[in-house]
Each structure stands twice: as C-alpha cells, then as structure tokens.
Amino acid sequence: MTDAPIERESMEYDVVIVGGGPAGLSAAIRLKQLADEAGQELSIAVLEKGAEVGAHILSGAVVDPKALNELIPDWAEKGAPLNDPVKTDIFEVLGAAGSISLPTLFFPPLMSNHGCHIVSLGNVCRWLGEQAEAMGVEIYPGFPAADVIEEDGAIKGVVTGDFGLARDGGHKDGYQPGMELRGKYTLIAEGARGSLAKKLIGRYGLSEGKEPQKFGIGLKELWRVKPENHKPGMVKHTMGWPLDNSTGGGSFMYHYGDNLVSIGFVVHLNYKNPWISPFEEFQRLKTHPAIRDVLEGGERISYGARAITEGGFQSVPKLAFPGGALIGCSAGFVNVPRIKGSHNAMKTGMLAAESVFAAIGAGRAHDELAEYQTAYENSWVARDLKAVRNAKPLWSKFGTTIGIALGGLDMWCNTLFGGWSPFGTMGHGKTDAESTQPAEKFRKIDYPKPDGKLTFDRLSSVFISNTNHEEDQPVHLKVADMHLQKASELEVYGGPSARYCPAGVYEWIKDETTGEERFQINAQNCVHCKTCDIKDPNQNINWTTPEGGGGPMYAGM
Incomplete structure (x- = not known):
C-alpha cells in the first residue's frame, strides 16, 4: 500500500526564480526591462526562504557597482543605499x-x-526587491523551494516547502502542503551551497570535468x-x-x-x-x-x-540544465582575492535573463539555455575570475606567506600579459571535506573564555542574529548514518561539527551514567551558513530547507 499523492495547488509563470539575493533580483529586473522594451507581458515569481528580502543576506560588503551601473544606471537618483x-x-x-x-x-x-x-548588502537587496516589485515582479518571502519539478527529463518549476509539519512528520493544525510554481524556465539563485543547486549539479553532471568547488x-x-x-x-x-x-x-x-x-x-x-x-x-x-x-x-x-x-574560474560548473540555469553564488562567481562576488552574481543574473527572454521570444521552453553558457564565457565575469584563478590553489599549496606572494605575482602576470600565467591553470585537488585529517595528528586548541565585552560565546551571538525556527518541525539537518557519525566524525576526527558550526547547532553530549556520547542537533540555532553540509568529513550531513521564514533575520548586515 502506498501513500496517496499530495494534492498541491499550482501556479504558472513564464519564469520562476529561486532566491531573492543580488543574482535572483537582478535577473527579475532585467527580464522585466526587456519585456517592457518589447511591449510584452512576462510573469515572474521570485521565491525567498527568508521572512523578508534581505533577511538571510550576509556579506562584508564592499560592492563594485559595475553590474549595478549596467542594470540601473540611475541607481543614485533612485535612492540605492550605496552612500x-x-x-x-x-x-x-x-x-x-x-x-x-x-x-x-x-x-x-x-x-x-x-x-x-x-554597504549593507541586505539593504541593497531590499532596495532591489522594491525596484523589482514596482516593475510587476511577484516576490514571495517565507517560501523556500524544497524540491524541483522534473518531467520528461527537464525541470519545469519547483515545489515550496510544506507548512505545519510536526517534528515526527505528522500534520499539525493548519497544515498546508507546499505549492507547485511552474515556469518555462527556472533560475536557481540560492547562494553558496544551495540545496537545489547541489541536487541539480549532481543530477545533470554539471561539475563533470571541473575542479571541486x-x-x-x-x-x-x-x-x-x-x-x-x-x-x-x-x-x-x-x-x-x-x-x-x-x-x-x-x-x-x-x-x-x-x-x-x-x-x-x-x-x-x-x-x-x-x-x-x-x-x-x-x-x-x-x-x-x-x-x-x-x-x-x-x-x-x-x-x-x-x-x-572560493573555487573560482576552474570550479564553475556547467551553468545550464534542461529547463533552467544556475546564477550567482549557486554556481560560484566570487573573486577570492578581492573578497567580492555581488557584481558577478548580478551580472550572471542579467546574462541568464537575456538568454531566457530570447528563448521565450522564440517560442522555446524547458530546454537548455546554451546561449547563457556562451554569454558567461564571453563576459567580464569570466575574465574577472580567470585573472585570479590561481590565487586560491597557490595559497592552499604553499601556505599563507609564500602562497600570497606567488598569487600576487600570478595576478600581475595575468594583468600585464592578457590572462597568461606562469602556473597555467592550477587545480584544487581535494574537496574541503576530504581535507580534514584525523584528530590524533593535532594537538587540541585551548581557546580563551569570552569576556562578554569584546569576545562572546556562540549562543549570545545567535541571539543577536534574530534567528528563529518553529521548534515543532522536522529537523532540517539530515544525518544519513548516525552510526557513522559516531564511529568516524567523533572517534576519528574528534567531533569537529561542534567547532566548525558557528551557531552551536551540533553537540556531542556524554551520558553521565553510561559514558556514551550522543549527537545532539539544536536545529533551532541554525543560521543557514551550510558549513556542515560542506565540511563534514564523511559528507554525512545534508542541509535542507526548514519551514518557510525560519532562520536569521539580519538587520543591516
């Protein structure tokens, strides 16, 4: 006997965009600009898992306005918060x-x-969201995209997360199944290590032949x-x-x-x-x-x-898949030496939008946007990343002192000789998870206690991030094999999850009676950084979207 399929409401759009960050909002605005110029109607939906646009945006940030100058040349007159x-x-x-x-x-x-x-990049995104909505873009904050709709070998939209699930998976009062948002094309703009991007990269082999991210x-x-x-x-x-x-x-x-x-x-x-x-x-x-x-x-x-x-030029996956494309940090366009990625994220959103508009205008839908891949390869984004392609590998291979010096030499060579490097294009080798070594090879680090004035603990820090999750919901951090977590993550690697997590989500707790250690997940603390999904040495933890609106509510970040 099988469970009956869930009946879901469905909404149809020309384009569905997952993520209300710089890339997703730039794509939406550019699509509307092109439609207005052509005198056409184009329906666009932007899904944002945060409670509002900008709620989950975190960056330094020093922004290069290069892409914004192209997208909205009169941004200063329109009050963009770049002051x-x-x-x-x-x-x-x-x-x-x-x-x-x-x-x-x-x-x-x-x-x-x-x-x-x-800038506060969160405030810049709030402003971009206002521009998009004024043009007729429909933005849905508090609606995480939990899965993709795949039919006939192509992506035809996304399914939003269910509301009102109890921790055991049962239905609470007010339960509502997620909706289907269908589009001719779906753009994935979730940011670094997005759950749908991760799934699509694997499903369509988008990273084959590339260096690991x-x-x-x-x-x-x-x-x-x-x-x-x-x-x-x-x-x-x-x-x-x-x-x-x-x-x-x-x-x-x-x-x-x-x-x-x-x-x-x-x-x-x-x-x-x-x-x-x-x-x-x-x-x-x-x-x-x-x-x-x-x-x-x-x-x-x-x-x-x-x-x-941080993978850069050699780690950017194939960008298009049947029915959509990866934009922004879902594909990884950060320029590591400059610590900047917003300009590249915005530009890739714009390039994808132009390819989508042309495809819809030609009567196409749900196919592969090869034009977007070509546009990226010929863009200043690719040149921006190619010029610094060896900075990260040199740093990793030779350490900070020598690696930074060689990286500077490499960038000068790229600048002076039109992209030529004495090092060619270096590889990254291992994934970040594979880089972790057994705990017995290192001495424990005794960190000083916080003073509460200049230095702080995790929990007081999470408090001022305004992080909140409904506690009675399924844990969104999925451990595939709890036995492996104890036998390897704890006993071989010393339980690094309790240290690499910046929010106190993971703890190894010893039972005072039996002496056994138990893995505890405080999912309500999660600030959605995705570090566990990246750094767990066995890739045994999978970050998934919690109930909509959960997570941090960053103000001014």
Whole structure:
C-alpha cells in the first residue's frame, strides 16, 4: 500500500526564480526591462526562504557597482543605499602582538577598491526587491523551494516547502502542503551551497570535468563604535594571526554609516586540523591591538555567518540544465582575492535573463539555455575570475606567506600579459571535506573564555542574529548514518561539527551514567551558513530547507 499523492495547488509563470539575493533580483529586473522594451507581458515569481528580502543576506560588503551601473544606471537618483564610497584602502599582516602595513601601490590594479562602496548588502537587496516589485515582479518571502519539478527529463518549476509539519512528520493544525510554481524556465539563485543547486549539479553532471568547488566560512559582526574610532570610508583587510601559515583566511573591517564598523573573518574550509574553531578564531582576532583599539567601548549590534564559494574560474560548473540555469553564488562567481562576488552574481543574473527572454521570444521552453553558457564565457565575469584563478590553489599549496606572494605575482602576470600565467591553470585537488585529517595528528586548541565585552560565546551571538525556527518541525539537518557519525566524525576526527558550526547547532553530549556520547542537533540555532553540509568529513550531513521564514533575520548586515 502506498501513500496517496499530495494534492498541491499550482501556479504558472513564464519564469520562476529561486532566491531573492543580488543574482535572483537582478535577473527579475532585467527580464522585466526587456519585456517592457518589447511591449510584452512576462510573469515572474521570485521565491525567498527568508521572512523578508534581505533577511538571510550576509556579506562584508564592499560592492563594485559595475553590474549595478549596467542594470540601473540611475541607481543614485533612485535612492540605492550605496552612500559610503571607499576613501582609504589598507592591507596589513598581523603577528601575535603587532602588524605590518603592505603598500597597496604594489598590488595588482584589480585589487584596488577605488570606486567601490561600503554597504549593507541586505539593504541593497531590499532596495532591489522594491525596484523589482514596482516593475510587476511577484516576490514571495517565507517560501523556500524544497524540491524541483522534473518531467520528461527537464525541470519545469519547483515545489515550496510544506507548512505545519510536526517534528515526527505528522500534520499539525493548519497544515498546508507546499505549492507547485511552474515556469518555462527556472533560475536557481540560492547562494553558496544551495540545496537545489547541489541536487541539480549532481543530477545533470554539471561539475563533470571541473575542479571541486571550494568554500570558506565568513563570520561577521556589526558594531557601533565610539566616534573617535570611526574613520568613514576606511577599508582594512588583514591576513596572518590568529591563523597559522597552513590555514587560509583573513579579516575585513569596513567603516561606514553612523559610526558603524563591519568586522569579519574568513577561514578557508580546506583546513586540515579538526580542532580549529573558526568562531573562536574570530573572537581571538578581536583581541589584536589593530582590531581591539577600534572596537573597545563600542556596542556589538548583530552577528551572522555564511559559507562563501572560493573555487573560482576552474570550479564553475556547467551553468545550464534542461529547463533552467544556475546564477550567482549557486554556481560560484566570487573573486577570492578581492573578497567580492555581488557584481558577478548580478551580472550572471542579467546574462541568464537575456538568454531566457530570447528563448521565450522564440517560442522555446524547458530546454537548455546554451546561449547563457556562451554569454558567461564571453563576459567580464569570466575574465574577472580567470585573472585570479590561481590565487586560491597557490595559497592552499604553499601556505599563507609564500602562497600570497606567488598569487600576487600570478595576478600581475595575468594583468600585464592578457590572462597568461606562469602556473597555467592550477587545480584544487581535494574537496574541503576530504581535507580534514584525523584528530590524533593535532594537538587540541585551548581557546580563551569570552569576556562578554569584546569576545562572546556562540549562543549570545545567535541571539543577536534574530534567528528563529518553529521548534515543532522536522529537523532540517539530515544525518544519513548516525552510526557513522559516531564511529568516524567523533572517534576519528574528534567531533569537529561542534567547532566548525558557528551557531552551536551540533553537540556531542556524554551520558553521565553510561559514558556514551550522543549527537545532539539544536536545529533551532541554525543560521543557514551550510558549513556542515560542506565540511563534514564523511559528507554525512545534508542541509535542507526548514519551514518557510525560519532562520536569521539580519538587520543591516
């Protein structure tokens, strides 16, 4: 006996876009622009899993306005929240007690932040959402896309998540099955390590022949500092302490707005030592004089964390599949040395929109958008990524000191010789999960306790991220084999999930009577960073979408 199929409501659109971030909203706006220019009607739906547009957006962010200039040339007149141009650009190497400034004069031109703006990317997305809605785009916040609709070998839309499921999978009062949103084309703009993108990449072999995608975890706090410590328009990046030479990463500090400072820390997730805690390393960073002197006496306003795609040029998968395409960080267009991806995300959304509009105009539907792949390969996005393609592999292979120097040389060669590199195009090798080594090879790290003024614990941090999930719902973090989790993740790798998670989701709890360790998942703490899906050494944890509207509610991030 089989369960009866779920009867779902269905809505038809020309285009369905999953994700209300820079890529998805840019695609929607560009589609409407093209339709208006041609005097045509085009129905577009944007699904956003956050409770509102911008709720789950987390970035530094220093934005290169290149794509925005193309999409909405009069963005300043229309009130786009890009009010803080970069005035000062600083790069420092930190030691345990001091720092050395590197003259940016010797950096490749592509590393300059001149002409860029310090922003809240969440607020930029809120503004883009307003522009899209004013043009007639239908935006549905609080509606995660839980699965794709596949018929006749093509994607024909998505299914939203069910509402009102109890933890055991039963139906609570007010249960509503998810809806089908069908479209001639479906654009996936979920951001880094999106659950549907992951499924589609595997189903259609989009990464065959490519290097594995690489990731970092970005942690960020928003502070309001004392006026005498605020330097409007100042951008500072650092590398070095507290990370050792074999662990990639660095920090950013951006001054903008009303005495606001964005302080963040990125750790490359290909680190080997399972005792490393990116969250604790971030807290340690803030005790360095170069950072502490700015933050002391200030107030921490918000906190969040998010995975960042770092594979670059050689890890970008095939972009089109039957019935749709990957755009933005679902495919991975971040320029790692610049710590920028929003401009590339927006441009790929625009390129996909142009390909979709042409296809619909030609009477096509549900086929493969080969034109989008070609447009990307001929675009400034591909050139942007190709110029820095070896920065990440060189860093990973040679460590921070030598790797950064070789990366600088490589970028200069690409700049001076039209994309030529003495290193060719290097590979990444292992996935980030495969990079983790057994715990017995390393010494445990004893991190200092937080002081509650400059450094903090995870739970107080999650509190100010405004994270909330309905507790009586199925756990959205799926462990495939709980026995493997104990036998390997804990007993071989020392239980790194309790350390790589920046939100206290995972705990290994010892029973005082039996001495047995039990894996506990505090799913309500999840800030949707996806690190567990990436870094679990056995790829035994699968991140799926929780009930709509759940997760963080970032303000000003």
